[in-house]
Amino acid sequence: MWVQRQIRLEPRPRGFHLVTREVVEALPELGDLSVGLAHLFIRHTSAGLTLNENASPDVRRDFASWADAAVPEDARYWTHTLEGSDDMPAHVKAALFGSTLTLPVAEGRLALGTWQGIYLCEHRDRGGARSLVATLYGE
Amino acid sequence: MWVQRQIRLEPRPRGFHLVTREVVEALPELGDLSVGLAHLFIRHTSAGLTLNENASPDVRRDFASWADAAVPEDARYWTHTLEGSDDMPAHVKAALFGSTLTLPVAEGRLALGTWQGIYLCEHRDRGGARSLVATLYGE
Amino acid sequence: MWVQRQIRLEPRPRGFHLVTREVVEALPELGDLSVGLAHLFIRHTSAGLTLNENASPDVRRDFASWADAAVPEDARYWTHTLEGSDDMPAHVKAALFGSTLTLPVAEGRLALGTWQGIYLCEHRDRGGARSLVATLYGE
Numbered sequence: 001m002w003v004q005r006q007i008r009l010e011p012r013p014r015g016f017h018l019v020t021r022e023v024v025e026a027l028p029e030l031g032d033l034s035v036g037l038a039h040l041f042i043r044h045t046s047a048g049l050t051l052n053e054n055a056s057p058d059v060r061r062d063f064a065s066w067a068d069a070a071v072p073e074d075a076r077y078w079t080h081t082l083e084g085s086d087d088m089p090a091h092v093k094a095a096l097f098g099s100t101l102t103l104p105v106a107e108g109r110l111a112l113g114t115w116q117g118i119y120l121c122e123h124r125d126r127g128g129a130r131s132l133v134a135t136l137y138g139e
Numbered sequence: 140m141w142v143q144r145q146i147r148l149e150p151r152p153r154g155f156h157l158v159t160r161e162v163v164e165a166l167p168e169l170g171d172l173s174v175g176l177a178h179l180f181i182r183h184t185s186a187g188l189t190l191n192e193n194a195s196p197d198v199r200r201d202f203a204s205w206a207d208a209a210v211p212e213d214a215r216y217w218t219h220t221l222e223g224s225d226d227m228p229a230h231v232k233a234a235l236f237g238s239t240l241t242l243p244v245a246e247g248r249l250a251l252g253t254w255q256g257i258y259l260c261e262h263r264d265r266g267g268a269r270s271l272v273a274t275l276y277g278e
Numbered sequence: 279m280w281v282q283r284q285i286r287l288e289p290r291p292r293g294f295h296l297v298t299r300e301v302v303e304a305l306p307e308l309g310d311l312s313v314g315l316a317h318l319f320i321r322h323t324s325a326g327l328t329l330n331e332n333a334s335p336d337v338r339r340d341f342a343s344w345a346d347a348a349v350p351e352d353a354r355y356w357t358h359t360l361e362g363s364d365d366m367p368a369h370v371k372a373a374l375f376g377s378t379l380t381l382p383v384a385e386g387r388l389a390l391g392t393w394q395g396i397y398l399c400e401h402r403d404r405g406g407a408r409s410l411v412a413t414l415y416g417e
Binding site: 037051056063113114139 | 219270
Binding site: 174191195201208236240 | 280282317319320321322323348349353355356357358366369370372373374376377378380409411413415
């Protein structure tokens with residue numbers, strides 16, 4: 001069984017955002033899979049997807065602080081600066097945290113750990129709506 | 140053909156640990172696949188999976204040194220500190236090195252390069268046993 | 279439908295290189311898939327694959343600048359130095375940017391966003407030719 005669908009995520013401010021529920025609700029066919037995989041892919045180069053703690057908002061804020069310190073806007077080595085000071089750091093962060101997730105499906109649900117949630121990593125100040133391609137496969 | 144199974148990895152100290160043999164031995168059905176993929180997923184937010192050199196223990200030690208320098212415990216921007224000074228760095232490292240691996244299977248074996256091995260990245264001081272979900276599919 | 283093939287990428291200098299066209303041309307069976315996934319895997323521990331902007335060469339140069347600053351050759355914590363000063367940083371960069379990509383296939387093509395391209399991340403000064411395993415599956 002294969003299902004493939006685009007999911008639109010509404011614009012969000014720069015930062016790390018928990019989107020597990022939104023993604024699961026867009027994929028009702030998860031319930032038809034006894035075993036399989038769910039592949040999520042973001043069609044952008046300045047935003048990404050990663051997995052991390054689904055409980056404290058502190059954790060998501062600290063992700064943003066670390067990312068801004070590790071990939072600084074004012075580094076003197078940037079040459080691609082025409083699209084704004086948040087642009088090139090956003091590209092690097094997108095590659096570091098990743099653009100794609102493959103998640104196990106078991107008994108009709110994502111087989112995530114208790115504390116795991118899906119993060120939309122919005123690396124631009126005004127990134128706008130983001131488009132995912134979700135592909136479910138299994139039996 | 141789909142096979143899905145949980146694999147328990149015994150507690151390990153903080154650091155990068157080679158677990159290729161342990162994972163392969165838990166998946167005897169690899170031998171039944173002429174072509175396919177093996178998906179490995181860790182159900183935690185402070186440990187991860189990555190691929191790297193399977194020979195020198197030096198390499199794994201240097202990974203830990205780099206990670207500790209790049210994601211420092213004493214950075215003043217951390218706010219999520221209740222669970223210990225190793226907690227928030229562990230979350231960030233888990234996202235950087237990743238939680239999931241998809242590996243090609245050919246002629247009944249993982250088609251890894253000669254020098255590639257699977258690392259369990261244990262980012263906590265006392266992370267305890269870790270649980271993987273392994274999903275094999277192919278024909 | 280499953281197709282699995284090795285793809286050889288010619289030697290390239292250290293840096294980030296756009297290889298989308300080369301990869302797609304090696305996989306004519308993409309055209310036979312109405313829905314599926316393409317899995318790309320590099321069989322090395324000092325080079326990798328990631329997705330990012332397919333337009334400005336500036337972006338790829340800035341990736342290299344960031345990587346060299348974030349994973350410095352002269353850090354005093356490296357102990358695995360026998361294979362050259364670019365070796366251990368190459369291993370860490372390979373793990374950070376990743377060794378594998380899973381990409382959605384729709385209507386016979388990779389369903390990449392407009393600005394997305396596949397980067398070969400060559401982290402060594404003289405890495406030589408690089409070998410990929412590509413696995414297509416779908417229907």
